[in-house]
Amino acid sequence: MGHNQFMNQPDFTAQTSNNPLLADWLTPYGLPPFEHVRPEHFESAFEVAMAAQRGEIDAIGANPERPTFANTLAALDQCGRLYNRIELLFGNLTVSETSPELQAVQRTMAPRLAAHENAIYMHAALFARVDSLYRQRQQLALAAQDLRLLERVHLDFVRAGAQLSGAARERYGAVMEELAAQCTAFSQNVLADENTFLLELKTESDLSGLPVFLREATRAAAAQRGLGANSHAVTLSPSLAEPFLSFSARRDLRETVWRERSLRGAHEGATDNHPIAARIMALRQEQAQLLGYASYADYELVDRMAGSTAAVLQLLGQAWEPAKAKAEEGRIALTAMAESLGQPTPIEAWDWRYLAEKVRSQQFDLDNAALKPYFTLDNMIAAMFDCAQRLFGLSFVEQTGLSLYHPDVRAWEVQRADGSLIGLFLGDNFARPAKRSGAWMSIFRSQSGHQGGTLPIVINNNNFAKADPTLLSFEDVKTLFHEFGHGLHGLLSEVRHERIAGTSVLRDYVELPSQLFENWALEREVLQRHARHFQTGEVLPTALLDKLQAARRFDQAWATLQYTGPALIDMALHSLPNGTPVDIAEFEAEQCRLLGVPQDIGLRHHLSHFQHLFSGSSYAAGYYVYMWAEVLEADAYQAFSETGNAFDESTARRLLQHIYSAGNSQEPAQAFRNFRGRDPQVQAMLRKRGLLTN
Numbered sequence: 001m002g003h004n005q006f007m008n009q010p011d012f013t014a015q016t017s018n019n020p021l022l023a024d025w026l027t028p029y030g031l032p033p034f035e036h037v038r039p040e041h042f043e044s045a046f047e048v049a050m051a052a053q054r055g056e057i058d059a060i061g062a063n064p065e066r067p068t069f070a071n072t073l074a075a076l077d078q079c080g081r082l083y084n085r086i087e088l089l090f091g092n093l094t095v096s097e098t099s100p101e102l103q104a105v106q107r108t109m110a111p112r113l114a115a116h117e118n119a120i121y122m123h124a125a126l127f128a129r130v131d132s133l134y135r136q137r138q139q140l141a142l143a144a145q146d147l148r149l150l151e152r153v154h155l156d157f158v159r160a161g162a163q164l165s166g167a168a169r170e171r172y173g174a175v176m177e178e179l180a181a182q183c184t185a186f187s188q189n190v191l192a193d194e195n196t197f198l199l200e201l202k203t204e205s206d207l208s209g210l211p212v213f214l215r216e217a218t219r220a221a222a223a224q225r226g227l228g229a230n231s232h233a234v235t236l237s238p239s240l241a242e243p244f245l246s247f248s249a250r251r252d253l254r255e256t257v258w259r260e261r262s263l264r265g266a267h268e269g270a271t272d273n274h275p276i277a278a279r280i281m282a283l284r285q286e287q288a289q290l291l292g293y294a295s296y297a298d299y300e301l302v303d304r305m306a307g308s309t310a311a312v313l314q315l316l317g318q319a320w321e322p323a324k325a326k327a328e329e330g331r332i333a334l335t336a337m338a339e340s341l342g343q344p345t346p347i348e349a350w351d352w353r354y355l356a357e358k359v360r361s362q363q364f365d366l367d368n369a370a371l372k373p374y375f376t377l378d379n380m381i382a383a384m385f386d387c388a389q390r391l392f393g394l395s396f397v398e399q400t401g402l403s404l405y406h407p408d409v410r411a412w413e414v415q416r417a418d419g420s421l422i423g424l425f426l427g428d429n430f431a432r433p434a435k436r437s438g439a440w441m442s443i444f445r446s447q448s449g450h451q452g453g454t455l456p457i458v459i460n461n462n463n464f465a466k467a468d469p470t471l472l473s474f475e476d477v478k479t480l481f482h483e484f485g486h487g488l489h490g491l492l493s494e495v496r497h498e499r500i501a502g503t504s505v506l507r508d509y510v511e512l513p514s515q516l517f518e519n520w521a522l523e524r525e526v527l528q529r530h531a532r533h534f535q536t537g538e539v540l541p542t543a544l545l546d547k548l549q550a551a552r553r554f555d556q557a558w559a560t561l562q563y564t565g566p567a568l569i570d571m572a573l574h575s576l577p578n579g580t581p582v583d584i585a586e587f588e589a590e591q592c593r594l595l596g597v598p599q600d601i602g603l604r605h606h607l608s609h610f611q612h613l614f615s616g617s618s619y620a621a622g623y624y625v626y627m628w629a630e631v632l633e634a635d636a637y638q639a640f641s642e643t644g645n646a647f648d649e650s651t652a653r654r655l656l657q658h659i660y661s662a663g664n665s666q667e668p669a670q671a672f673r674n675f676r677g678r679d680p681q682v683q684a685m686l687r688k689r690g691l692l693t694n
């Protein structure tokens with residue numbers, strides 16, 4: 001991409017000479033030079049990289065030759081490589097290993113990066129060339145993938161306001177810049193609230209009900225927060241808070257943890273996200289208005305597989321009411337359990353997980369704490385690598401001695417069966433205060449096919465409670481496999497153009513490879529091979545395995561409601577007609593009333609900390625995507641079940657060809673059809689959630 005050429009320009013010599021972000025990265029695999037990068041390097045490096053990319057864009061726009069695919073689309077896809085690598089590094093560090101200094105840079109840079117993106121998509125000469133190629137696309141005799149890129153990029157421009165003019169054009173830019181700033185503030189507030197809360201468990205009574213693994217994890221959390229060696233503490237990290245809600249016999253402490261989780265971003269004062277979310281909604285409505293849509297949801301849904309809010313609501317509705325009915329059965333059982341334990345009824349939201357755990361162990365004789373010793377993190381990493389080997393012929397070779405951004409991060413070379421290198425996989429698995437909660441996949445570099453191919457660098461982040469050894473719950477194992485499914489989507493990509501490579505697919509399709517991969521975590525032969533007791537080495541006993549599989553649909557109605565409620569509220573919020581002011585707390589309360597959200601189940605995410613919706617726009621009017629992709633995933637896994645072999649060779653080959661390696665090189669509905677031989681059917685998903693009886 002020519003950043004060397006740019007760096008020779010004398011104007012920038014002073015800024016660039018000592019800036020590792022701008023030098024060639026002569027590191028193994030071209031990794032970022034983590035040990036040399038400081039927060040203060042980013043601002044000046046971004047300035048240089050943005051100017052470089054604007055120069056490249058100007059050159060494409062000013063090319064005296066007629067627009068061709070090569071001199072316009074391919075050139076655009078390859079430009080901005082210097083900017084991209086800095087932006088990806090910055091994005092990864094701000095979520096995985098942030099600091100007050102980096103957060104300050106983030107606040108400064110968020111609107112400027114948004115302005116840079118605007119400048120590209122608002123570039124009149126560049127868009128004129130893209131648009132003229134788009135208009136003659138049927139006559140250009142382009143290869144299928146090139147045509148796909150042209151259509152995709154044209155849509156990117158249109159959706160980013162390239163066709164606006166005059167005052168609307170100017171206003172659009174301002175809206176996007178302010179949105180970036182507001183979304184940054186939203187995330188930083190959630191992190192601040194998560195880090196402020198710490199519940200110290202001071203007495204044996206405070207630890208009542210906690211199994212050994214949780215005692216260990218709360219001890220580790222206390223140590224990490226600088227409390228004494230024999231202290232225990234619960235943070236709001238899901239890997240601690242959720243098991244605490246499941247096991248703590250102390251109802252008062254469960255209530256405290258439950259309330260504090262719900263109140264993230266909702267405390268009055270500096271970290272109050274209600275006004276920020278309201279402002280984000282006003283800006284999104286204005287964005288939709290400027291682009292000619294009646295609501296923000298309409299704008300988002302045009303670029304999704306679902307296509308319309310009606311299709312989304314139909315799907316969510318198929319789950320919501322049946323799950324509510326089904327949850328009533330659970331409520332009866334849990335209430336009886338509460339009575340038998342002498343606990344008060346009616347039960348509350350902070351009782352549900354705890355009582356469900358008791359009912360589960362009674363009904364299925366399954367004790368989740370007894371399972372954990374079989375699920376060490378290392379064994380489960382080996383299990384997911386083994387599945388990738390059996391399905392796609394990959395092997396993973398750990399690389400030690402690399403300089404990464406935190407000592408807990410591990411790296412593996414990913415090789416095909418013939419030994420050829422296809423990418424680098426990083427795993428950052430533990431919770432820490434400087435890291436966002438949750439789990440996600442990201443990249444430091446995308447695959448693309450230009451110039452012999454670019455090696456992808458893919459990272460998975462989890463937030464497991466670190467211990468020696470780290471023991472996972474079965475939910476954690478599924479999360480591990482989920483993110484690895486995204487990781488494989490990035491690593492196995494074989495697409496020529498970066499814009500349509502790897503996970504750069506439609507938002508309601510991107511969760512297909514990840515959710516699909518979770519299925520292999522439940523396969524008997526996988527668990528029998530890898531789930532071994534960390535002390536004795538004993539294989540997970542068949543009886544426990546049977547119970548685990550028998551209990552897989554237990555309390556699915558609760559999980560469905562916890563998820564579907566926020567998904568419906570998201571759709572309602574983003575479907576408000578443009579120009580409707582929103583009081584966030586009131587809106588949420590009103591929606592809960594309208595939907596009949598059961599109070600003892602509640603919402604998995606409240607709007608004040610709903611990062612999917614407000615830390616950026618990717619999942620706005622898009623929390624539904626998990627269920628949409630689950631329809632695809634459950635049906636796709638049936639293709640393996642139908643062969644009677646979870647690793648069936650020809651099914652795996654089709655899966656690789658049409659889904660994991662294909663990026664967005666094909667229309668997603670067609671890609672699915674090519675894999676499955678037909679359109680997806682919803683029944684497998686409903687059955688999996690226990691919402692379909694036959």
Ligand SMILES: [Zn+2]
Pocket residue numbers: 482486511514
């Ligand atoms: Zn995912």
